[in-house]
Amino acid sequence: MQLLEERIRRDGVIKPGNVLKVDGFLNHQMDVELFNEMGKELKRLFPSEKINKILTIEASGIGIACIAAQYFQVPVVFAKKSQSINLDGEQYTTRIESFTHKRVYDVIVSKKYLGKEDHVLIIDDFLANGCAVAGLIELVRSAGAQIEGVGIAIEKGFQKGGELLRSKGLRVESLAIVESMNAETGEIVFRNQE
């Protein structure tokens, strides 16, 4: 998606450790007009009428998921990072290792909001090694729900998440795929997706 690539080039900051900071429009300040275009594009990429729920993870996926949901006209459920897992059987749980924070979170979704009747589109801001999405997939599978696809804003194509998920037959669509980025020169190369 050209608009997003241009914005990443303009405002993205490459940090050591393969981290792309996009706080100016996505992870801190949010450009809602850009999110709106991203939501529209996600609907174009996933036209299936079967999708009846969007699942994301707090915090950064929520904004994009909500704007996209207006095009899908479905509710958004966000997986919560939890300090303590309540083992009362009322929630699905998994553990997710955070790429940016280098720690493991317990993550939960209430059984009230995900069930076997659901056809789920997973949405997140970044795809790096695939841990966050793998955790969300586990939650969907625990619920007996169907995964209709995975929609990502920015995939770092040089990390293994995208390949891993696609090799399992999942439909993964990323609005921008960073093929390489150089912290010293600031150069960012995107994968041609046309």
Ligand code: 5GP
């Ligand atoms: P993964 O679980 O695929 O390794 O990493 C995805 C998660 O880590 C995303 O939910 C995102 O919040 C965070 N993340 C991974 N890489 C980056 C990055 O380069 N920049 C930012 N801002 N977040 C990232």
